[in-house]
Amino acid sequence: MKAFSLKNMSSASYGGLIEKIEVLRSSIRFTPGLTSEAKQTLNRQVAELREELMLLSRKERADTTPLLNKARAQSKKTPKTTQTTTYRRESLLERNFVFEGVFGDSPKLLDAFEIAEKAAPTNLPVLIEGESGTGKELMAKVVHANGKRSDKPFVSVNCGAIPENLLESELFGHKKGAFTGASSDRSGKFESANTGTIFLDEIGEMPLIGQVKLLRVLQANEIQRVGSDEITKVDTRIVAATNRDLLKMSQEGTFREDLYYRLGVIHVTLPALRERKDEISVLIEYFCDEAAESLERRPINISPTLYHFLQNYQYPGNIRELRNIIYRLSCLADETAEIYHLPEAIKPKDRPESTGKGAEMSLADIKKAASDDAEKHYLKEGLKTVNGKVSALAAITGMNRSYLQTLLKKHGIHSKEFKRTNKSNEPE
Numbered sequence: 001m002k003a004f005s006l007k008n009m010s011s012a013s014y015g016g017l018i019e020k021i022e023v024l025r026s027s028i029r030f031t032p033g034l035t036s037e038a039k040q041t042l043n044r045q046v047a048e049l050r051e052e053l054m055l056l057s058r059k060e061r062a063d064t065t066p067l068l069n070k071a072r073a074q075s076k077k078t079p080k081t082t083q084t085t086t087y088r089r090e091s092l093l094e095r096n097f098v099f100e101g102v103f104g105d106s107p108k109l110l111d112a113f114e115i116a117e118k119a120a121p122t123n124l125p126v127l128i129e130g131e132s133g134t135g136k137e138l139m140a141k142v143v144h145a146n147g148k149r150s151d152k153p154f155v156s157v158n159c160g161a162i163p164e165n166l167l168e169s170e171l172f173g174h175k176k177g178a179f180t181g182a183s184s185d186r187s188g189k190f191e192s193a194n195t196g197t198i199f200l201d202e203i204g205e206m207p208l209i210g211q212v213k214l215l216r217v218l219q220a221n222e223i224q225r226v227g228s229d230e231i232t233k234v235d236t237r238i239v240a241a242t243n244r245d246l247l248k249m250s251q252e253g254t255f256r257e258d259l260y261y262r263l264g265v266i267h268v269t270l271p272a273l274r275e276r277k278d279e280i281s282v283l284i285e286y287f288c289d290e291a292a293e294s295l296e297r298r299p300i301n302i303s304p305t306l307y308h309f310l311q312n313y314q315y316p317g318n319i320r321e322l323r324n325i326i327y328r329l330s331c332l333a334d335e336t337a338e339i340y341h342l343p344e345a346i347k348p349k350d351r352p353e354s355t356g357k358g359a360e361m362s363l364a365d366i367k368k369a370a371s372d373d374a375e376k377h378y379l380k381e382g383l384k385t386v387n388g389k390v391s392a393l394a395a396i397t398g399m400n401r402s403y404l405q406t407l408l409k410k411h412g413i414h415s416k417e418f419k420r421t422n423k424s425n426e427p428e
């Protein structure tokens with residue numbers, strides 16, 4: 001299943017386990033190729049699993065409820081701005097928020113999730129704004145999956161990818177003979193999404209003529225197939241997304257102002273990845289596991305220098321770019337991905353000051369990265385000489401064993417791999 005991995009979700013708490021189950025549940029919903037029978041069976045099993053987990057957690061919950069209630073009572077009095085982001089994140093998970101992916105506790109992202117969660121059970125149109133690759137489509141699925149229509153269709157239309165002359169027929173369908181090539185009656189996306197949600201991606205690319213027709217659906221909930229006089233009622237919830245400034249476009253006359261205000265009853269704004277850098281490490285881990293699953297290999301380790309680069313890069317392509325980078329690294333690296341595995345266009349050059357848009361490494365950063373690399377090399381060489389025995393390495397180096405274990409973990413080194421007797425199998 002795409003974008004789904006159980007290994008990497010953050011905590012082992014009940015909240016964390018429920019999160020994993022919710023991820024599983026939403027993955028089932030969005031997995032193409034499963035029959036509805038199979039989906040029902042899987043959903044039933046997931047529901048049972050969830051029920052068992054809730055039973056197991058009852059005692060613990062009873063113990064912690066007074067604390068939770070206290071925190072909730074406190075939070076009612078406390079304005080959102082002073083609530084901790086960890087509390088806000090935990091509360092979302094407590095409320096069984098469905099999300100396919102991972103998120104940390106970036107305040108801007110939590111703002112977006114909290115708005116989406118409140119909007120989800122209503123039928124109000126939602127406009128999702130954000131740069132390319134920030135997760136707008138995922139957010140549209142959040143609105144759908146957390147609402148009353150979650151078991152109904154979710155139909156996605158990329159308004160920027162359909163030629164202008166076909167857009168109307170694509171959205172509203174057509175009658176046989178309506179235009180050359182219309183050889184039979186055909187329903188459009190709005191009818192397919194009836195009772196469910198239609199996701200109008202790249203709405204800013206929709207030509208003005210299509211915008212007028214869309215306005216009609218928003219005003220009267222009815223559509224007219226191209227070439228037909230008949231009017232059909234539809235009950236389709238509209239979620240739209242854009243990476244453009246629609247307000248500015250409407251002021252310039254390239255987007256209808258009335259449509260802008262109709263669509264944007266609720267605005268959800270996704271922050272760029274560079275504005276939520278604290279989430280980068282969670283996403284790296286998630287995508288390393290996801291890529292490993294898809295490429296059928298072990299998850300890669302990332303060298304400290306590369307890790308530092310990934311933490312500080314500006315990501316003009318946002319989460320999609322980070323995901324692509326991790327997939328590339330997972331494909332090219334043997335055990336540990338290094339800076340030279342990066343795509344040429346973003347790879348920092350030898351001189352740190354010439355690294356351009358990406359690296360921004362100070363001398364202190366470079367020193368730290370070099371020292372990390374040296375430490376890793378030292379540990380690997382040491383393990384080779386003691387045939388992978390951590391206690392022996394601790395004795396030779398005079399280091400405390402548990403500290404040594406911490407260092408090995410930090411560098412993603414597995415001592416077991418140095419136990420092989422055949423030297424040719426040893427990692428370099």
Ligand SMILES: Nc1ncnc2c1ncn2[C@@H]1O[C@H](COP(=O)(O)OP(=O)(O)OP(=O)(O)O)[C@@H](O)[C@H]1O
Nearest residue numbers: 003101102103131132133134135136137138319320
């Ligand atoms: N929080 C997240 N956790 C895991 N994966 C994520 C997350 N957010 C986004 N992604 C992944 O990043 C990629 C880009 O997300 P998505 O397609 O939703 O972005 P978008 O804003 O619609 O992009 P575009 O504007 O280019 O259409 C997808 O592969 C998506 O699964």
Ligand SMILES: [Mg+2]
Nearest residue numbers: 136137201241
């Ligand atoms: Mg998109």
